[in-house]
Amino acid sequence: MKTSETLTEKEITPEFVEKERKRRNLRESLTGYAMISPWLLGFFGLIIGPMIYSFILSFTDYDMLSAPQWTGFSNYVELFTNDPRFIQSLQATFTFVVIAIPLKLAFSLFLALLFNTGRKGSGIFTTIYYVPSIIGGSVAISVVWRQMFGRDGAVNTILDAWGLDTISFFGNSSAAMSILVILIVWQFGAPMIIFLAGLRQIPDDLYEAASVDGAGIVRKFIKVTIPMLTPIIFFNLVMETINGFMTFTQAFLITGGGPRDSTLFYAVYLYEVAFEFLNMGYASAMAWILLVIIGAFTLLIFKSSTFWVHYD
Amino acid sequence: MLRKWKKWATVSLLTLIAAGCSPGGPEETSEAGAGGEGSGKGQTTIRFSWWGNDERHDLTQEMLDLFEEEHPDITVEAEFTGWDSYWERLTTQAAGDNLPAVVQMDNSKLTEYISNDLALDLNTMIEEGTINMEDVNDVYQDMLVVDGNTYAISGGSNGLATIYNQDLFEEYNINLEPGYTYEELGQEMARVSEAEGEGFWGYDFVKADYETFRHYARQFDQHFYNEEGTGVGFEKQVLQDFLTTVTTWIDEGIATPYDVTAEVNESGESMVANEEAAIASAASNGLVGVQTLAEADLGLNVMPTAADGEKSGNWVRPSMSFMISSNVSEAKQEAAAELIDFITNNEEANQILRAERGVPIASDIRESLAGEVDPTVQETFEFLEVLEERAGDPEPLPPPGESEVRAAFDRMLESVKYDEMSIEEGVDSFVQEAEQILNQ
Numbered sequence: 001m002k003t004s005e006t007l008t009e010k011e012i013t014p015e016f017v018e019k020e021r022k023r024r025n026l027r028e029s030l031t032g033y034a035m036i037s038p039w040l041l042g043f044f045g046l047i048i049g050p051m052i053y054s055f056i057l058s059f060t061d062y063d064m065l066s067a068p069q070w071t072g073f074s075n076y077v078e079l080f081t082n083d084p085r086f087i088q089s090l091q092a093t094f095t096f097v098v099i100a101i102p103l104k105l106a107f108s109l110f111l112a113l114l115f116n117t118g119r120k121g122s123g124i125f126t127t128i129y130y131v132p133s134i135i136g137g138s139v140a141i142s143v144v145w146r147q148m149f150g151r152d153g154a155v156n157t158i159l160d161a162w163g164l165d166t167i168s169f170f171g172n173s174s175a176a177m178s179i180l181v182i183l184i185v186w187q188f189g190a191p192m193i194i195f196l197a198g199l200r201q202i203p204d205d206l207y208e209a210a211s212v213d214g215a216g217i218v219r220k221f222i223k224v225t226i227p228m229l230t231p232i233i234f235f236n237l238v239m240e241t242i243n244g245f246m247t248f249t250q251a252f253l254i255t256g257g258g259p260r261d262s263t264l265f266y267a268v269y270l271y272e273v274a275f276e277f278l279n280m281g282y283a284s285a286m287a288w289i290l291l292v293i294i295g296a297f298t299l300l301i302f303k304s305s306t307f308w309v310h311y312d
Numbered sequence: 313m314l315r316k317w318k319k320w321a322t323v324s325l326l327t328l329i330a331a332g333c334s335p336g337g338p339e340e341t342s343e344a345g346a347g348g349e350g351s352g353k354g355q356t357t358i359r360f361s362w363w364g365n366d367e368r369h370d371l372t373q374e375m376l377d378l379f380e381e382e383h384p385d386i387t388v389e390a391e392f393t394g395w396d397s398y399w400e401r402l403t404t405q406a407a408g409d410n411l412p413a414v415v416q417m418d419n420s421k422l423t424e425y426i427s428n429d430l431a432l433d434l435n436t437m438i439e440e441g442t443i444n445m446e447d448v449n450d451v452y453q454d455m456l457v458v459d460g461n462t463y464a465i466s467g468g469s470n471g472l473a474t475i476y477n478q479d480l481f482e483e484y485n486i487n488l489e490p491g492y493t494y495e496e497l498g499q500e501m502a503r504v505s506e507a508e509g510e511g512f513w514g515y516d517f518v519k520a521d522y523e524t525f526r527h528y529a530r531q532f533d534q535h536f537y538n539e540e541g542t543g544v545g546f547e548k549q550v551l552q553d554f555l556t557t558v559t560t561w562i563d564e565g566i567a568t569p570y571d572v573t574a575e576v577n578e579s580g581e582s583m584v585a586n587e588e589a590a591i592a593s594a595a596s597n598g599l600v601g602v603q604t605l606a607e608a609d610l611g612l613n614v615m616p617t618a619a620d621g622e623k624s625g626n627w628v629r630p631s632m633s634f635m636i637s638s639n640v641s642e643a644k645q646e647a648a649a650e651l652i653d654f655i656t657n658n659e660e661a662n663q664i665l666r667a668e669r670g671v672p673i674a675s676d677i678r679e680s681l682a683g684e685v686d687p688t689v690q691e692t693f694e695f696l697e698v699l700e701e702r703a704g705d706p707e708p709l710p711p712p713g714e715s716e717v718r719a720a721f722d723r724m725l726e727s728v729k730y731d732e733m734s735i736e737e738g739v740d741s742f743v744q745e746a747e748q749i750l751n752q
Contacts, residue, residue, distance in 0.1 A: 061752070063712075064403040065428040082748075151575045170578065171571025259574070260726050275400050277716040278424070279752075 058284035068281060075285035086286070088261050089269040092177075096265060097244040100181045105236055108188035109229075112195035113221075126196065133189025141183075142253035149179050149254075173262035176255045180263055183250050191236040198232035199225070230309040238301055245294050266290055354385065356647045358640070359412035361391035362632075363398035368668055375664045379654050386647045406430060411637035413648040417464050418632055419455060423541075424712040425635065426463050432636040432645060433461040442649040444657050447674035451628045454706035465652050466630035468597075468670025470692070471699040472520075472527050472615055475584055475599055476591035479608040480504070486590075490702065493619045494557055497591075501566045504590050513568040515561060516583040516592035522721050524593050524615065528554050530704060531621025541711025543747040548739050553618075555728060555735045562729060570729040584610065596695050597631055597670050603688045612695040614702065624704030628696065631670035671696045713749050720745045 033040070058075055060068035079086050111129060115122045135141055148154045149169040156166040169175045202225065210220045226233075248267035251257060257264035257272070270290070274283035362372060369392050376388050391412060393401060399421065405411050411430060425431045437443045443465060445453070456464045481487075484507070486500045501514025517524060526536045529546045538545035561567035568576075568589055576583050583589035585606035594602070596612055603610050614626060634655070636648045654661055662677045667685055671693050672678050678693055685693075710717075724742040727733040733741070 063424070064407045065424055065430065147579070150579050151572070152579075168571045168575060170575050256578075258726075259571070260723065260730065260732070272719075275403075276719075277713070278403060 054284040054287060057281050058288050060281040062280040062284075063278045064280055065278070071281070075282050076289075078282070079285060079289065085261060085264065085269060089264045089266045092262060092264050093245060093247075093266040096177065096180065096184075096247065096263075097241060099177075100184045101237070101240045101244045103181065104185045104188055104240060105191060105233065107185055108192035108236075109195050109233075111188060112192050112199055113225075115192075115196055116199045126193070130189035130193060133187045133192075136183065136187035137249055139249065139253060142250050145179065145183055145250070146254045170255060171259055173259055176259060176263050180247075180250055180254065183254070184244070184247065191240060194232055194236055195229070198229050202228045227310050231311055234301070234305050234309045238298055241297055241301065242294055245290065245297070355387060356385060356643050357387040357389060358414060358644050358647045358651070359389045359391055360414040360648075360651065361398070361402065361412040362416035363393055363395045365394070368392075371665050371668055375655070375661045378658075378661060378664065379651060382654075383647075383650060386650065388651065409639060411639065413637055413640045413644045414651055415635050415637060416467065416632050417635045419629060420710055420714045420718075422456070422464060422633065422635065423458075423709045423714075426458060426709075427712060430638055431463040432638040433463060434465065434636065434649070435460075435462050437645075437649045438462060442646065443653045447657070447676050449673075449675065449700060451700055451703045451706075452630070452673040454627070455629055455709055456633055457706075458709060464630075464633035464635040465656060466670070466673045467632045467634050467655065468630070468667060469628050469673055469696060470595045470597040470631045470670045471626060471628050471696060471703075472523055473594055473596040473599075473695060473699075474591050474613045474615055475582075475594040475602055475610055476613060477584055477587065477606075477608045478611040480587070480590050481611075488613060488616075490614045490698065492616055494616045495619055497616045498557075498561060498566055501561075501590060502564065505565050511588060513565060513572075513583070513589050514591065515567045516573055516589035517558065517567060518583075518593050519573060519577050519722070520593040521558065521725055522718050525551065525554050525721075526707070527615050527625040528618060528621075530625040530627070530707070531618045531623050533623050533705075535708060537708070537711050537714075537717075537750075539708075541713075542750050544743050548743060551739050551742075552735050555725075555738065558725075559728065559735065570726065581605065595631065596692050596699070599692055599695075600686070600688050612691060614699065624702055626699055626702045626704055627707040628699055628703050629707065630673075667693070711750060713752065716749045717746045720749065 057068060059070060059072055061071045061075075062068035115126050115129075132141075146153075150156070151166070151168065155169070159166050167175055169179055206224050206228070207220055210224055215223065246267055247265050248271065251263050251265045251268050252271065255263040257268045266286070267290075270283055270286045273279050273286065360376070362368070364372070372392070373390055376390060380386065380388060389412075391401075402411070402415065406425070406428075415425075417425065417431075422431065434443060438445050445465075452466050452469050453462065456462060456466060476488075484500070484504055486504070488497065488500070497515065505512055505514045529536060529550050532546075532550050534546040534550060536545060537543070558567065562569055568583060572588075573583065576586070576588075582592070582602045582605055584592045585602050587606075587608065591613075593615070599610060599612050617625065634652050636645055636652070638645075640648070655665070656672075657674055657677065659677065659680050662672055662681060663684060667681060667689055672681065682690065682693065721742060724733070724738045724745075728735055728738040
């Protein structure tokens with residue numbers, strides 16, 4: 001019923017407005033995707049793509065030089081039924097995680113408690129104590145560690161000066177494991193900072209109330225600090241456990257998995273299989289098993305959290 | 313509309329650049345364009361990869377400059393890294409059909425490249441004279457010839473040897489002429505370690521037991537691997553005898569205990585240089601490095617022999633070799649051959665390289681370098697002449713999977729030395745494990 005003079009008005013119908021809005025929305029989201037496309041490309045090309053490929057490879061025999069041969073589940077069967085070193089690497093990794101991670105958490109909590117007093121200068125110390133966390137995973141520190149615990153290294157020189165017997169740290173299974181545990185515990189910085197943040201969030205009135213009720217310092221720690229801190233402990237436990245299972249650099253460089261495979265961590269064995277023995281298919285299968293193991297442990301911690309983590 | 317187009321074009325271009333910059337992105341985009349097509353006439357570009365330390369990198373690049381000067385039509389792109397990352401990189405390149413034209417190879421890896429048809433047979437090039445091998449005695453190339461085909465050219469040779477403390481040997485009046493036996497060596501070392509007291513041992517196996525045993529088994533006309541590469545090629549009894557000698561020596565204090573030897577080795581030291589051992593297994597070119605660590609004058613000798621052995625255990629081996637990748641264009645293969653010939657036969661090139669890769673295989677190059685190189689390097693030259701004369705049968709290349717078998721051998725040895733396994737158990741389990749690995 002409109003005439004030709006009102007053509008512009010005709011254009012601005014509700015349908016037109018709706019269409020225009022949709023068009024803009026689409027354009028905006030397209031621009032958005034275009035903006036993050038470098039990341040998307042990286043994510044699909046360098047993470048998801050290789051993951052899918054490695055999953056496929058895990059069912060093959062692949063030496064990188066010739067084409068992969070489909071072998072079905074034989075890599076997985078071989079791993080669980082006919083590879084004592086795989087079992088040994090699981091044992092070494094579990095032993096390491098079970099010893100090192102609780103120690104590391106306890107130590108970082110202890111230091112966080114010390115720094116939480118808010119004394120002058122504690123900020124500087126917090127910063128200094130955080131440093132090992134940054135450099136501890138580096139190749140340089142691993143090399144230093146190897147020198148320190150070597151036959152003529154600093155530690156043995158000190159032992160010798162005190163008239164004690166020197167220790168062959170790399171010739172003795174438990175000594176080799178210990179120096180790796182010490183190195184990991186020494187990298188307490190990250191969990192310490194998170195603990196510190198958690199401690200600062202505990203309201204003072206809780207402590208005051210506890211004091212009024214006659215609680216001593218130990219009781220306050222057990223009854224107030226720990227329960228209030230459980231969400232933080234939970235977070236740290238999950239993160240550190242995941243990292244613990246993937247420990248590689250330190251063991252690879254310091255002990256090389258030795259002596260007699262006693263520190264052959266999962267990731268070290270995986271590397272050996274993949275890049276020294278060129279069994280890419282077998283190594284891919286190992287990588288997926290590691291993913292399942294880490295997933296299972298994380299799930300276990302999450303499930304157990306309902307019993308010990310308090311959110312309030 | 314046009315503006316929109318531009319915007320999209322810019323965004324996608326940026327994306328491509330970002331993807332190209334990220335690690336794992338396509339490498340060497342220039343190579344395909346520069347060398348691949350335009351090689352018919354004019355410039356040929358080849359890539360040459362090697363592992364090594366800074367010294368080798370510098371020397372090799374200097375040599376390449378000279379090569380390019382003399383061959384203006386060839387451009388060489390150098391790719392060099394340390395040992396560990398080298399193999400990761402090379403296998404990735406092989407998987408991506410992107411191997412360099414000239415590849416520095418290790419004996420333990422060459423079979424894998426041959427069996428996957430990645431190494432070019434160089435016989436035609438040698439016959440045509442592109443690679444001139446007239447001055448090269450066959451013993452230097454024996455290991456690299458499989459079924460009559462030459463798959464690589466030795467980049468310098470060495471041999472299994474012993475490095476000993478000459479001063480100490482003189483002091484104790486020890487005289488071990490080539491051909492000396494394990495028994496003679498054991499007696500002398502018992503005398504030395506006894507007299508020198510605690511913290512001193514006679515023989516250091518330097519974690520080279522695997523190599524030492526290969527030398528031992530050869531004397532009984534047995535090789536470590538069988539011909540088909542499906543299992544071991546020695547009788548269990550031979551390995552048992554060898555391990556008995558090793559463990560007895562350790563128990564009696566004649567040889568260094570395992571944990572000590574492992575640790576000293578790991579830290580890059582040498583027990584002979586430290587004057588904690590009198591004599592040790594070594595690769596003959598190892599003398600150059602060990603001598604710089606030592607105060608005493610060191611010398612080279614052949615390995616001890618088994619008294620009841622029938623054959624010579626010695627063989628000359630390439631410390632590394634150069635292979636030509638079979639999937640580069642013919643023009644590049646030709647250029648690669650010229651580079652290898654240059655390294656093998658050019659005097660100036662070898663004066664630059666200073667035999668750092670091992671003793672040069674061409675006799676006139678060895679002669680021309682005599683007097684120019686360090687006295688210690690000269691000693692390794694002379695030792696190879698001794699070895700050349702005493703060399704036994706050619707030693708075949710180890711089958712694919714050698715590195716894994718060797719790792720298994722070392723683990724077994726560790727268990728035996730720590731008394732976790734008897735020698736019989738160790739030998740049985742190792743032979744079985746080796747078969748399992750080689751039949752994978």
